Amino acid sequence: MLRLKNGRIYDPAHGVDGEVRDLYIEDGRIVAAPGPDARIDRDIDLAGRVVMGGAIDLHTHIGGGKLNIARALLPEDHRQDPLPTSGGMHAGCGHAAPSTWTTGYRYAEMGYTACFEPAMQPTNARHTHLEMGDTPMVDKGAYAMLGSDDFFLRMLASGADQRLINDYVGWTLDASQAMAIKVVNPGGISAFKFNARSLDLDEAHPYYRVTPRQVVQALARAVHDLGVAHPLHVHASNLGVPGNADTTLATMAAAEGLPIHLTHIQFHSYGTEGERKFSSEAERIADAINRMRNVSADVGQVLFGQTVTVSGDSMKQYGNHRHASPDKWVVMDIECDAGCGVVPFKYRDKNFVNALQWAIGLELFLRVNDPWRIFLTTDHPNGAPFTSYPHLIRLLMDKRFRDSKLDEINAEAAAHSQLRSLDREYSLYEIAIMTRAAPARSLGLTDRGHLGEGAAADIVVYRDDADREAMFAQPEYVFKDGQLIVRDGKVVNVVNGALHVVKPEYDKGIEKPLKDYFDRYMTVRMENVRISDDEICTCGASKLIPHVCKGRAA
Amino acid sequence: MLWHFSLFESSISVSSPSVCCPFCGLLCDDLEVVREGDGVRLERPACPRASRLFSIPDPGQAMIAGLPISLDEACRSAAIILSGSHRPLIGGLGCDVTGHRAALSLAEKLGGVVDHMHGRAQFRNVQAFQDGGWVTTTLSEVRNRADLIVLAGTDASRYPRFFERCLAPASQFGELTRKVVVLGDPVPSIPVMDGVSVSSIPIDAGRLGELFAVMRASLAGMPTRAADVAGVSIGQIEALLADMRAARYGVLVWNAAELDFPQADLTIQSAVNLVKDLNQATRWSGLPLGGDDGGTSAAQTCTWQTGYPLRTAYEIAGPRYEPLLFDSDRLLKTGEVDALVWISAFDPERTPPAVDCPTVVLGRADMRFARAPDVFIPVAVPGVQHAGFLHRMDAVVALPLSAPASSSLPSVAQVLAIIQGETNHAAA
Numbered sequence: 001m002l003r004l005k006n007g008r009i010y011d012p013a014h015g016v017d018g019e020v021r022d023l024y025i026e027d028g029r030i031v032a033a034p035g036p037d038a039r040i041d042r043d044i045d046l047a048g049r050v051v052m053g054g055a056i057d058l059h060t061h062i063g064g065g066k067l068n069i070a071r072a073l074l075p076e077d078h079r080q081d082p083l084p085t086s087g088g089m090h091a092g093c094g095h096a097a098p099s100t101w102t103t104g105y106r107y108a109e110m111g112y113t114a115c116f117e118p119a120m121q122p123t124n125a126r127h128t129h130l131e132m133g134d135t136p137m138v139d140k141g142a143y144a145m146l147g148s149d150d151f152f153l154r155m156l157a158s159g160a161d162q163r164l165i166n167d168y169v170g171w172t173l174d175a176s177q178a179m180a181i182k183v184v185n186p187g188g189i190s191a192f193k194f195n196a197r198s199l200d201l202d203e204a205h206p207y208y209r210v211t212p213r214q215v216v217q218a219l220a221r222a223v224h225d226l227g228v229a230h231p232l233h234v235h236a237s238n239l240g241v242p243g244n245a246d247t248t249l250a251t252m253a254a255a256e257g258l259p260i261h262l263t264h265i266q267f268h269s270y271g272t273e274g275e276r277k278f279s280s281e282a283e284r285i286a287d288a289i290n291r292m293r294n295v296s297a298d299v300g301q302v303l304f305g306q307t308v309t310v311s312g313d314s315m316k317q318y319g320n321h322r323h324a325s326p327d328k329w330v331v332m333d334i335e336c337d338a339g340c341g342v343v344p345f346k347y348r349d350k351n352f353v354n355a356l357q358w359a360i361g362l363e364l365f366l367r368v369n370d371p372w373r374i375f376l377t378t379d380h381p382n383g384a385p386f387t388s389y390p391h392l393i394r395l396l397m398d399k400r401f402r403d404s405k406l407d408e409i410n411a412e413a414a415a416h417s418q419l420r421s422l423d424r425e426y427s428l429y430e431i432a433i434m435t436r437a438a439p440a441r442s443l444g445l446t447d448r449g450h451l452g453e454g455a456a457a458d459i460v461v462y463r464d465d466a467d468r469e470a471m472f473a474q475p476e477y478v479f480k481d482g483q484l485i486v487r488d489g490k491v492v493n494v495v496n497g498a499l500h501v502v503k504p505e506y507d508k509g510i511e512k513p514l515k516d517y518f519d520r521y522m523t524v525r526m527e528n529v530r531i532s533d534d535e536i537c538t539c540g541a542s543k544l545i546p547h548v549c550k551g552r553a554a
Numbered sequence: 555m556l557w558h559f560s561l562f563e564s565s566i567s568v569s570s571p572s573v574c575c576p577f578c579g580l581l582c583d584d585l586e587v588v589r590e591g592d593g594v595r596l597e598r599p600a601c602p603r604a605s606r607l608f609s610i611p612d613p614g615q616a617m618i619a620g621l622p623i624s625l626d627e628a629c630r631s632a633a634i635i636l637s638g639s640h641r642p643l644i645g646g647l648g649c650d651v652t653g654h655r656a657a658l659s660l661a662e663k664l665g666g667v668v669d670h671m672h673g674r675a676q677f678r679n680v681q682a683f684q685d686g687g688w689v690t691t692t693l694s695e696v697r698n699r700a701d702l703i704v705l706a707g708t709d710a711s712r713y714p715r716f717f718e719r720c721l722a723p724a725s726q727f728g729e730l731t732r733k734v735v736v737l738g739d740p741v742p743s744i745p746v747m748d749g750v751s752v753s754s755i756p757i758d759a760g761r762l763g764e765l766f767a768v769m770r771a772s773l774a775g776m777p778t779r780a781a782d783v784a785g786v787s788i789g790q791i792e793a794l795l796a797d798m799r800a801a802r803y804g805v806l807v808w809n810a811a812e813l814d815f816p817q818a819d820l821t822i823q824s825a826v827n828l829v830k831d832l833n834q835a836t837r838w839s840g841l842p843l844g845g846d847d848g849g850t851s852a853a854q855t856c857t858w859q860t861g862y863p864l865r866t867a868y869e870i871a872g873p874r875y876e877p878l879l880f881d882s883d884r885l886l887k888t889g890e891v892d893a894l895v896w897i898s899a900f901d902p903e904r905t906p907p908a909v910d911c912p913t914v915v916l917g918r919a920d921m922r923f924a925r926a927p928d929v930f931i932p933v934a935v936p937g938v939q940h941a942g943f944l945h946r947m948d949a950v951v952a953l954p955l956s957a958p959a960s961s962s963l964p965s966v967a968q969v970l971a972i973i974q975g976e977t978n979h980a981a982a
Binding site: 063065067068071072073074075078079082083084085090091092093097098099100101121123124126127130131134150154192193194195207318324327328329330331332333334335336337342517520521522523524525527528535538539 | 861
């Protein structure tokens, strides 16, 4: 048994805010304080240290076909950050589109113990699981993308019963070994294949005549009825378009009270005020989130520097290709299933739009009152690589630091932004909520993201440094399932993570029309889209962790 | 006995009840086969390539310098060769993802370089891709949407079922009148298909770039004053361009292996730039044919593990990518590598290049050599004799391979793991 003594515990799931307590760990789990006779094999004194659960990133593009496109596209970026083979760690590369190995090591070195890939296309799922299988250290999971796939749109257009849609969504989660459902530019990826260049929330799809609103509603209902813990994960229409805040608010309302998660909401909080017809609508968006208890969001914070944007939103990525830096870009239509776009991007602090994007993201963090419903993300790598999280945490926790950065950005953008008037500084307790307790709760991970009895011993220990960036960049200890994996910000023990999936109940009768559809129109058999449980470990995960869903009556 | 192979057989578990064909980049997964001898016989459909390769008429024998030897001895001998090498080339890479993972692991351990047997063709695409990116599509999109298919410098005949799988069938979006235009060979071999009209414009593949450049200029409002370009009349070019602009979903198909001339990457770049430009008004996508002998999986696996799509060396500072310098043929010719591991588990005709350095071959049991390699280790054929994973040419779809004729032969991954383990002893 391992005892972590005298640490200051931040465990929001149990309302523990910086109390000094001991933690006991046995067989990979946190256990109750044993009696005085118990044998303690190892004692670590953590006096003055900050102790939290392992951090969980619920929206990070760590693996899958479009990531591999981004990797292959950017050798010049990798060359800046090569990693040698060392101490049981594989060679690889870092920065914007890191190799799978490096991704796992660097997440663990920041105290993250679980990462969720938010855009797995079912026809690309096996490839995604192969990549995640080579992503060490952390637990993984993926959200299956639906909403622009032709089978779903055919069903919706033909007025199929919601129960049938639920079965198809259940089948997709099961077959692709996913943790949640994501919709990206609802119907829009498909519309782009019919040469549409935009699709507003209530605009009819050029072929199916259904609207994005109907897509969102049908999928949000299905996810709810199937009892999937994480709400429908929505990348809304009109990403990046000035004035899109109206669409975003209308999308929240379209859920009609059903749980809904709006992702990288920073990219969806734009107005059209001012000379440049580009302005912040962070206040309206944050007010709506504060008001609507069924809505959660992650931010997708922009931080300055070179990165690469990868998205299933082929329509909007095509529209953005003019901004590619370096000037090269990839767009792909995928298998009557979805699409993707990869556009390298350099966010510049002296650029008005980029600077305002930066300020809008921070405004959203500071204006949303409830840290249980707003999550810390950069939409890696779209707003910035995940390795910039410690910097982002400091921006949230340290107003003087934030204001000093505000002084450096494009002056016009700084003048337009109300950021300086926001005095809020996140506490350690709030950071622990938004990076641990809240994502675990949102995903239904009952034994992660907290430090209570029975929890998996994913534990992070930080030195309490006033420079929060330095503090969060280099935890003193990271434990994964009770094993010490990182010491002083460096991997000391390479482990592999598990794969989290949901196992909803649905009527397998859906396979009859689905098989007929695949046999008629696809170039792959339906049976081969399905990934068996056994395949997951062959792909590389240490084990499969299934999460039962309790269906909710429609 | 160094290894208990049956343990591995059970650890590779895949779900597909159907048989998927690993022998070209199409990865058709609708095959019916019956077991026969050490391989299987293809029942359906008729595909000359699959017919030839599913049958494996030889149980195989490990050899050192052409003389029979046990598997253990062969692996030990391979390890000794590799331990003595300063920089080996782990080449060929004709295997499945599990094999590629093992090949990368061995290369990392030895400080080796990795390249695929079709690297020269692959890198014509990679160079164009890394320079400007592209807009591409996948097979099911072509099957359902494509109304104009332009084949540039290929008639797709190296992919025997391309037309049957991707162009002949019905579209889910209602009746589709398809046009196929072949730019290239004056007598293309394209099957007759209902609802598909075929025409061709004879042009030397080496001059396709000129044709595409003129078309792009015309799209940009700068028509050429020449009467013809690359032997094609301006009238014909403008008519083709008008058709291309009128297409609802056009697909430009090429096969980098058939664009076999200097600076062919620039021809590919001109093709993908034309596709980009056409997208300003309508929808067009490129479709690069390829992916034979596990080529797509090799590039994908290397990309996610190192960041680079092959032609990468494991050096002290980390992976080093040199797409021009790390061409297998060049490395072998210049002596910049001093040992070769040649992996070729799909096709017995894909034998190693003739080289001066010590060579270890992991090949199909029925592989024959003009000159016996230093070490030959017969391996199971992925998708016939062992299960696994393989990527289709579009890199989106990775399929489970089954083992309709599972064999006692070890897989590439198993042999490489033994050799990697043995290099510890050899180096000690």
